[in-house]
Amino acid sequence: MENFIFKNETKIIFGKGTENTVGKEILKYGKKVMFHYGGGSIKKSGLYEKIMKSLNESGLTVFELGGVKPNPLLGLVREGIKICRENDIDFILSAGGGSVIDSAKTIAMGVNYEGDIWDFFEGRAKLESAIPTGVILTIPAAGSESSVVTVITNEEGLIKRGFHSSMLLPKFAILNPELTFTLPVFQIACGAADILAHTFERYFTQSKNVDLTDRMCEGLMKSVIFNSKIAINSKDNYDAMAELMWASTIAHNGILGTGRTEDWASHKFGHELSALYGITHGASLAVMFPAWMKYVYKYNIERFAQFAVRVFNIDADFNDKERLALAGIKELENFFKEIGLPTTLKELSVPSDNFELMASKAVVRGTIGNFVKINKEDAVKIFELAK
Amino acid sequence: MENFIFKNETKIIFGKGTENTVGKEILKYGKKVMFHYGGGSIKKSGLYEKIMKSLNESGLTVFELGGVKPNPLLGLVREGIKICRENDIDFILSAGGGSVIDSAKTIAMGVNYEGDIWDFFEGRAKLESAIPTGVILTIPAAGSESSVVTVITNEEGLIKRGFHSSMLLPKFAILNPELTFTLPVFQIACGAADILAHTFERYFTQSKNVDLTDRMCEGLMKSVIFNSKIAINSKDNYDAMAELMWASTIAHNGILGTGRTEDWASHKFGHELSALYGITHGASLAVMFPAWMKYVYKYNIERFAQFAVRVFNIDADFNDKERLALAGIKELENFFKEIGLPTTLKELSVPSDNFELMASKAVVRGTIGNFVKINKEDAVKIFELAK
Numbered sequence: 123m124e125n126f127i128f129k130n131e132t133k134i135i136f137g138k139g140t141e142n143t144v145g146k147e148i149l150k151y152g153k154k155v156m157f158h159y160g161g162g163s164i165k166k167s168g169l170y171e172k173i174m175k176s177l178n179e180s181g182l183t184v185f186e187l188g189g190v191k192p193n194p195l196l197g198l199v200r201e202g203i204k205i206c207r208e209n210d211i212d213f214i215l216s217a218g219g220g221s222v223i224d225s226a227k228t229i230a231m232g233v234n235y236e237g238d239i240w241d242f243f244e245g246r247a248k249l250e251s252a253i254p255t256g257v258i259l260t261i262p263a264a265g266s267e268s269s270v271v272t273v274i275t276n277e278e279g280l281i282k283r284g285f286h287s288s289m290l291l292p293k294f295a296i297l298n299p300e301l302t303f304t305l306p307v308f309q310i311a312c313g314a315a316d317i318l319a320h321t322f323e324r325y326f327t328q329s330k331n332v333d334l335t336d337r338m339c340e341g342l343m344k345s346v347i348f349n350s351k352i353a354i355n356s357k358d359n360y361d362a363m364a365e366l367m368w369a370s371t372i373a374h375n376g377i378l379g380t381g382r383t384e385d386w387a388s389h390k391f392g393h394e395l396s397a398l399y400g401i402t403h404g405a406s407l408a409v410m411f412p413a414w415m416k417y418v419y420k421y422n423i424e425r426f427a428q429f430a431v432r433v434f435n436i437d438a439d440f441n442d443k444e445r446l447a448l449a450g451i452k453e454l455e456n457f458f459k460e461i462g463l464p465t466t467l468k469e470l471s472v473p474s475d476n477f478e479l480m481a482s483k484a485v486v487r488g489t490i491g492n493f494v495k496i497n498k499e500d501a502v503k504i505f506e507l508a509k
Numbered sequence: 510m511e512n513f514i515f516k517n518e519t520k521i522i523f524g525k526g527t528e529n530t531v532g533k534e535i536l537k538y539g540k541k542v543m544f545h546y547g548g549g550s551i552k553k554s555g556l557y558e559k560i561m562k563s564l565n566e567s568g569l570t571v572f573e574l575g576g577v578k579p580n581p582l583l584g585l586v587r588e589g590i591k592i593c594r595e596n597d598i599d600f601i602l603s604a605g606g607g608s609v610i611d612s613a614k615t616i617a618m619g620v621n622y623e624g625d626i627w628d629f630f631e632g633r634a635k636l637e638s639a640i641p642t643g644v645i646l647t648i649p650a651a652g653s654e655s656s657v658v659t660v661i662t663n664e665e666g667l668i669k670r671g672f673h674s675s676m677l678l679p680k681f682a683i684l685n686p687e688l689t690f691t692l693p694v695f696q697i698a699c700g701a702a703d704i705l706a707h708t709f710e711r712y713f714t715q716s717k718n719v720d721l722t723d724r725m726c727e728g729l730m731k732s733v734i735f736n737s738k739i740a741i742n743s744k745d746n747y748d749a750m751a752e753l754m755w756a757s758t759i760a761h762n763g764i765l766g767t768g769r770t771e772d773w774a775s776h777k778f779g780h781e782l783s784a785l786y787g788i789t790h791g792a793s794l795a796v797m798f799p800a801w802m803k804y805v806y807k808y809n810i811e812r813f814a815q816f817a818v819r820v821f822n823i824d825a826d827f828n829d830k831e832r833l834a835l836a837g838i839k840e841l842e843n844f845f846k847e848i849g850l851p852t853t854l855k856e857l858s859v860p861s862d863n864f865e866l867m868a869s870k871a872v873v874r875g876t877i878g879n880f881v882k883i884n885k886e887d888a889v890k891i892f893e894l895a896k
Contacts, residue, residue, distance in 0.1 A: 123751040125524025130517070136768065137512025331748035333736060334756050337728030345721040361718035364510040368767065369721050377764070380755065381523065 123331050123381035130375050132268040133294040136368065138360075140298050141172055141258050144215065145180030147294050151254045152212020154183045156205060158226045160190045160218045164260065167304045173217060173258065185209050190218065193396045193403070194225040196276045199239060202229035206253065214255045220264020220273075220316075220403070223257050227272040227290045230255050240276060243283040245487075252289040258296045261305060262367040263313030263404060265320055265374020267295035275397055281483070282393040295371065299363040307354045311461040312404025314350035314366065318343060319407040320373040323389060325429070326415075326493050328422060329382035339378050340432045342369055347433075347457055354461050387491025388414045391504065394480035399472055408463040409470060412455050413508035418494045419447045426450055467508045477505040510718050510768035517762045519655040520681040523755065525747075527683050528559055528645050531602065532567030534681050538641045539599020541570045543592060545613045547577040547605045551647065554691045560604060560645065572596050577605065580783045580790070581612040583663045586626060589616035593640065601642045607651025607660075607703075607790070610644050614659040614677045617642050627663060630670040632874075639676040645683045648692060649754040650700030650791060652707055652761020654682035662784055668870070669780040682758065686750040694741045698848040699791025701737035701753065705730060706794040707760040710776060712816070713802075713880050715809060716769035726765050727819045729756055734820075734844055741848050774878025775801045778891065781867035786859055795850040796857060799842050800895035805881045806834045813837055854895045864892040 135143060148155055155177060164170045177184050187202050205211070206229060216226035230252040232239040241247035257267040266272070270290050275282040302310070325339040346369050352362040372378065391414065392406035419426040427443040430436045430450025439446055455465045464470050481501035489495040496504070522530060535542055542564060551557045564571050574589050592598070593616060603613035617639040619626040628634035644654040653659070657678055660671040689697070712726040733756050739749040759765065778801065779793035806813040814830040817823045817837025826833055842852045851857050868888035876882040883891070 123524075123748065123755070125527065127520065127522050129520040133514065133516040134767075135514050137510070140512065331751065334729060334732040334752045334759070337732050338725050338759075341724030341728040342721060345724050349720060361510065364718065364768070365721045368510070372721070372725075372764070377759070380521075381751070 124329055124383065126380045128376055128380050129288070130268060130291065130377070132292050132375070134268065134297060134371065135294060136297045138298060138300060140296050141169065141301065142176050144173060144256070144258060144296060145176035145178070145182060147296075148177070148182060148213050148215060148256060149180050151293065153181070154185070154209060154211050155213045155215055156185045156187060156202065156209075156211045156229070158190065158202065158214055158216045158222060158229070159188045160222050161188070163304060164217050167301070169217060169258070169260070169301060173215075177215075185211060190222045190225045192221050193275045193282060193400065194221040194228075196240060196274055199225055199228045199232065199274060202226075203232035203239060206233045211253065214253065215258070216255065217258040217260065219259070219261030220266045223259075223264065223266040223292070224272040224274060226255050227252070227266070227292075228274050228285075231272070231285075231287075231290065242285045243274060243276070249287045249289055252287070254293045256294045256296075257292045258301070259367065260301045261309060261313055262302060262363065262370035263316040265317070265370050267292060267297070268371045268375040270376070271374075273393065280397040282397040297367050297371065299360050299367050302363045302367065303358045308462060310353050310366070311350065311463050312402050312408075313370065314346055314461060315404040315408040315458060315463055317346050317366065317370045317373045319388065319392075319404075319411055321346075321378060322411055323385045324379040324382060326385055326418075326422075326425060327382045328493060332382045335378055335380060335382065336428070342373060342378070343433050345369055350461055383492045385491050385493045387493070387496045390484045390490045391480070391501070394484050395470070395472065397483075398476060398480060399470070401470055401472070405464055405470065408458040409465055409467055409508050410504070412451055412458075412465060413504050415451045415454070416507050417500065417504045419451065421494045423447050467505070474505070474509060477502050481505060511716055511770065513767045515763055515767050516675070517655060517678065517764070519679050519762070521655065521684060521758065522681060523684045525685060525687060527685050528556065528688065529563050531560060531643070531645060531683060532563035532565070532569060534683075535564070535569060535600050535602060535643060536567050538680065540568070541572070541596060541598050542600045542602055543572045543574060543589065543596075543598045543616070545577065545589065545601055545603045545609060545616070546575045547609050548575070550691060551604050554688070556604060556645070556647070556688060560602075564602075572598060577609045577612045579608050580662045580669060580787065581608040581615075583627060583661055586612055586615045586619065586661060589613075590619035590626060593620045598640065601640065602645070603642065604645040604647065606646070606648030607653045610646075610651065610653040610679070611659040611661060613642050614639075614653070614679075615661050615672075618659070618672070618674075618677065629672045630661060630663070636674045636676055639674070641680045643681045643683075644679045645688070646754065647688045648696060648700055649689060649750065649757035650703040652704070652757050654679060654684070655758045655762040657763070658761075660780070667784040669784040684754050684758065686747050686754050689750045689754065690745045695849060697740050697753070698737065698850050699789050699795075700757065701733055701848060702791040702795040702845060702850055704733050704753065704757045704760045706775065706779075706791075706798055708733075708765060709798055710772050711766040711769060713772055713805075713809075713812060714769040715880060719769045722765055722767060722769065723815070729760060729765070730820050732756055737848055770879045772878050772880045774880070774883045777871045777877045778867070778888070781871050782857070782859065784870075785863060785867060786857065788857055788859070792851055792857065795845040796852055796854055796895050797891070799838055799845075799852060800891050802838045802841070803894050804887065804891045806838065808881045810834050854892070861892070861896060864889050868892060
């Protein structure tokens, strides 16, 4: 186990009706709130009115900024920063999934920074402060509700890039599984892939002696696989959605990565697909993770064998670890197919024309990943494996 | 899954050499520190000097209070409160295991309270504030390093009782597995029993739809069982002790109890044994938990069958769940025996004379436990099963 520091201060408020406490929670941080959200779904579902009621009852002054799109854009972030500065906003509330939360986090970073917000994503600036944020989660997926990370797409050049700082940790995250009942089945499946992907990025490591967190990762993966099948087959299943929602947070709150070196190459590939073709994040991961696995499994075949045996209950055959490793990857693909996700670029209508371009962009700041250091040539081969 | 709120702010600083950062961590909270510890073990091991060096280098003024005994006593707590008040202490640092940490937490509760500190443990007072505490852990067991709980023994009447408040959460916990290398094998085994017991108190619940936390509990139990066998058989095994140390924290930081009603009857039985006979906490749990299990398993035989199958890999036989349930309890007893722990009161030289007295004391404030509500009559029967 490697030395580590772990701290996560986000207050999780979980369960039925919890969204009605949001005004009271925000009052601890100030009186002027920017309410940030996506398209019309929270208005259609009635969540918008519930939130406004709670904010008004707490006597908060509310400024609204809707319109966040999946793979959230820098343009709207800049608009949000302007609104916050002009109105002396104390707190940003986001209601939605990872895109809305990340957009809110990035606005929070920019309010007190005099330069251009993209500087942080280019490694040209160090974050000194961010205004506080809080979340009402509607999609179990990104884990951004209790993570130190934000991912933003810069329209100029179609660059999707992440930034992390403990200052980005939301003060609270309200998780009511009922708020997910309006989600299309495809979104639930994409969310499950995203939760699993966050766990894979930590699980597939060359760090030794990480038994406890291995087993906790495996337990979480099993639970996500089990409950996502239930969730996509029975509409409005509170219990299954509750498991997915809590799993989305735990998969990305940092605890499963303690004591180990994480990977994160596959996320980079997914980001390139989203930036260039607008692919839904979870779908991009369902395609790229199996491809990455096929390319790297030989570099620690024991770990992939363990994955197959412990997560997919494949009989442990110590005489043929390669068979085991490949069987585990196959089971993962089968699972993605079963819940209606693509596992090839073909299904996403992504041609091979831009493999070189995407590979170049993925490694623009050097090799990516830690399980295996991936360079441009490797990246092209991984895109080939995903065809 | 039940509605819940989860927040845990303790900063975990894990790994080799981390004790040398303690002065720097405390500086964030003030200049005057009370350094609280047990007997001579931290002096023999050299830890005392390392800590003093770090505190001095950070320019802190240090007041010392040693002498904490296992099952920490109210008398020393009162002395600590006096020292803190007279010297205007900003911060209490504890170096040791659960007893030292709980003693420090209780002192921290008393500094600003004008009445008698025992009021809190009798339910006669509400905690309004506590001064900040931090921990250097030397025994993976109690989980107090990142928990909201303290347990203290009142010498008058031999009453061992707990209190909990989020204000008791330590600001930081320094976990260096090397600091456990001086522990006797029996203490390591007692620690493993304590970690498992904290997980059992959460795992054995009547709450439905707790799949994710079930699987995380099961993963943690497997890891503790696996690594404690290694730790007691190979002295100074950093890797195994690291797993136990991180498990001790996770088992009691609250995350495994989210969404479910916890039990805590067995801990009450253990406390009565410790109060009356001075039994080591972990050893009392190794005896009382299997006895409690034998008394209650029929009230949710499916949960005990799941425990047997998932934690001890016993073949799932759906035609005879009772056999499975009992086989799981038997495996637990076998495990405790294998690591050198007692599983009967006889081995602890505890006679049956005081079963009535201990049962009365355990239920003095009403029935205990939630898996099954235990009254005095039940409690006597559970002590009988432990003979």
